[in-house]
Structure formats: C-alpha cells, structure tokens
Amino acid sequence: MSEDGLVRVGSRKSQLAMIQTNSIIDALKSLCPDKNFEVVSMTTTGDKILDSALSKIGEKSLFTRELEVALLNKEVDFVVHSLKDLPTLLPDGLIIGCVYKRDSPFDAVVMHPKHAGKTLDDLPDGSVIGTSSLRRAAQLARKYPTFKFENIRGNLNTRLKKLDDADIYDAIILAVAGLDRMGWQNRISQVLGKDVCMYAVSQGAMAVECRADDKKTLELISKIHHQETALACIAERGFLRCLEGGCSVPVSVYTQLEGDQLTIDGGIFSLDGSQAMLDSVSISLAGEGGQASPDYVHIYGGEIPVCALKAAESAGVTLAQNLLKTEAADILAEAKKKTAEAILEEKKRKEAEAKASVET
Numbered sequence: 459m460s461e462d463g464l465v466r467v468g469s470r471k472s473q474l475a476m477i478q479t480n481s482i483i484d485a486l487k488s489l490c491p492d493k494n495f496e497v498v499s500m501t502t503t504g505d506k507i508l509d510s511a512l513s514k515i516g517e518k519s520l521f522t523r524e525l526e527v528a529l530l531n532k533e534v535d536f537v538v539h540s541l542k543d544l545p546t547l548l549p550d551g552l553i554i555g556c557v558y559k560r561d562s563p564f565d566a567v568v569m570h571p572k573h574a575g576k577t578l579d580d581l582p583d584g585s586v587i588g589t590s591s592l593r594r595a596a597q598l599a600r601k602y603p604t605f606k607f608e609n610i611r612g613n614l615n616t617r618l619k620k621l622d623d624a625d626i627y628d629a630i631i632l633a634v635a636g637l638d639r640m641g642w643q644n645r646i647s648q649v650l651g652k653d654v655c656m657y658a659v660s661q662g663a664m665a666v667e668c669r670a671d672d673k674k675t676l677e678l679i680s681k682i683h684h685q686e687t688a689l690a691c692i693a694e695r696g697f698l699r700c701l702e703g704g705c706s707v708p709v710s711v712y713t714q715l716e717g718d719q720l721t722i723d724g725g726i727f728s729l730d731g732s733q734a735m736l737d738s739v740s741i742s743l744a745g746e747g748g749q750a751s752p753d754y755v756h757i758y759g760g761e762i763p764v765c766a767l768k769a770a771e772s773a774g775v776t777l778a779q780n781l782l783k784t785e786a787a788d789i790l791a792e793a794k795k796k797t798a799e800a801i802l803e804e805k806k807r808k809e810a811e812a813k814a815s816v817e818t
C-alpha cells in the first residue's frame with residue numbers, strides 16, 4: 459500500500475472475476491472512503507488453456523499462480539480469488555487475509571433454450587450435460603446414469619454461448635454464485651440440492667490473499683471478514699487437504715454452522731459415479747480441536763478464537779480420516795490413477811498436435 463493510500467488489487471481479466479474484485483473494493487470503499495483502489499488485471503494459466511478439461515491439465519494453481527507472483531513481487535497489495543480456485547497450501551509468505559461472506563454454494567442447471575422450463579428429471583435418456591467438473595459429473599451420473607457428460611471450458615460468457623449457439627449440450631452445470639453475480643439468475647432452471655449434487659470445497663466464497671507481513675493491508679481487509687464463512691471453509695479445506703484432492707478427483711462437501719456447532723458432510727466418488735462413500739462429522743467450535751494450519755493462524759487480527767480455528771480444521775481432517783479408513787480410500791486411489799492416465803494421454807495428444815503443426 460503506497461503512502462498516498464493507493465491500494466493495488468490483482469484480479470483475473472474475466473468479467474466474473476472483475477465483478478467479484480470490484481465487489482470487494484466497493485465493500486472496502488464503504489468502510490474506508492479515504493482509500494483509492496487500482497485494479498491490476500492479468501491472464502492466468504487456466505484462462506489460457508481452454509482445449510483441455512481442468513482435470514487433464516495436471517497442474518496446480520491454474521487460476522492463481524500469476525496473481526501470487528505479482529503479490530510476492532509487490533506489484534499488487536492483495537488479490538481476490540474464488541476460494542475454490544485457491545490451493546489448500548499457499549506459497550511461503552502469502553496468507554488468506556480474509557474470507558468474504560459466502561453466496562450460494564450450490565450448483566445450477568442451465569438448460570438449452572429448447573428445454574426451457576424443464577429440470578434434469580424431464581430430459582430424455584442420452585441427454586448431453588456439459589461440465590468440466592469431475593465432481594459434478596460423478597454425482598449426476600449416479601442420479602442420471604443414462605445421461606452423457608461432455609467437457610465444456612471457458613468463462614461463463616463462453617460456456618453460455620456454446621450452450622445457446624450450438625446443438626451440442628442439452629444443459630450445462632454452473633455455480634449458482636457465479637450466475638447470481640453476473641445478473642443471470644433468469645438462466646437458472648434448477649438448483650441442485652444436497653441429495654443430488656453436494657458442492658465443491660469453498661464454492662460460493664471469495665478470498666482475499668495478501669503478503670503475511672503486510673500489516674496495513676491485513677488491517678484493511680479484515681474489516682470485511684465474515685467469520686461464519688471462514689470457519690465453514692476452513693473445515694472444508696482441511697477435508698480436501700487431508701485427501702490431497704483438487705479438481706482431479708470427485709470430492710464434495712456440505713457444511714452447516716448453527717451457533718457453535720459445525721457439521722460437515724463429505725463424499726468421495728468414482729469417476730463414473732458408480733461408487734461413493736459419504737460420511738459426516740459434527741464438532742463444537744467452543745471445544746478443543748486439532749492443530750490449525752499455518753495459513754489460518756495469523757488472519758483476522760485474532761477475531762476468531764483459536765479454539766474455533768482448530769476445531770473447524772479438525773472437523774474436516776477427521777471427516778477425511780474417517781473416510782480413508784473405509785473403501786473410500788480405494789475409490790480415491792483409483793480415481794487419482796485414472797486421472798493421472800488421462801493427464802498423460804492429454805499430454806501425448808498435445809505433443810502429437812504440436813509435431814503435426816510443425817511438419818505442415
């Protein structure tokens with residue numbers, strides 16, 4: 459943060475990312491009208507690779523790496539992420555400075571115009587559903603085994619255009635939060651509940667990442683921190699971290715916080731959805747928990763009691779450990795194996811295409 463109060467904010471260039479970044483800036487402006495903000499937008503690796511499913515790229519930090527480099531180089535003071543895009547282990551020197559109040563974490567069905575007014579139950583056998591998420595595809599395949607699931611990539615604008623302009627997909631699955639933020643609520647045909655499709659870890663939440671030693675920025679962004687969202691996401695990220703999961707495996711959650719009681723449900727699925735293991739853990743945030751992860755210890759200026767931080771983390775870790783004691787461990791291992799094979803095949807395909815391009 460410069461001496462004249464200018465705050466430089468890193469963001470991806472997509473319309474949704476800019477809307478999210480500006481919503482954070484607007485919230486801060488309302489509390490600190492003396493501050494001036496400048497958005498520094500950039501394109502990430504994940505934005506550039508659009509011809510492969512996310513699970514087949516085989517890299518981490520696809521949507522965050524360039525932003526984090528800018529942070530470490532002090533080109534920006536903080537960056538705004540969809541928290542579900544942020545890996546559970548952050549680079550040294552960076553922390554989650556605050557988590558903004560969560561919007562709907564659920565997934566939505568967006569129908570092709572020819573199916574206006576319908577739900578998934580109304581679609582015929584063989585319908586093609588577009589999604590780049592293994593989690594969504596695996597869970598929906600359990601409920602709708604006759605559907606076909608095809609990859610679809612690009613930002614929300616691109617995916618909706620692909621749906622509307624071509625007769626490829628009968629419907630696509632997107633996050634409710636993204637559609638809401640874009641003002642496209644009218645495109646939501648159906649919101650998928652817990653019994654159909656549990657959501658991704660931290661889906662619907664936005665995180666502000668900054669340098670761990672930047673006390674001025676930490677003090678600023680802590681003003682918009684939302685404690686309940688943070689605790690739920692800490693539990694969910696603890697679950698994912700323990701499973702060593704990500705977009706390469708079908709893992710899902712559902713979290714509720716009532717008073718001091720946090721309950722987290724988790725699921726591990728085979729890639730085709732034919733196998734699944736589900737479990738649930740409840741814990742009192744007022745009691746003793748496990749060891750809190752380093753990226754949560756210094757945030758929020760001590761607003762969240764340490765026992766609550768530890769308990770939330772412990773809930774997610776305990777859930778993962780309980781599942782790994784069952785056949786879920788085999789399901790997860792097989793999913794990771796198949797995904798690794800798919801990554802290798804995709805790499806070979808791209809190398810072959812590059813070689814053919816050079817030869818011609």
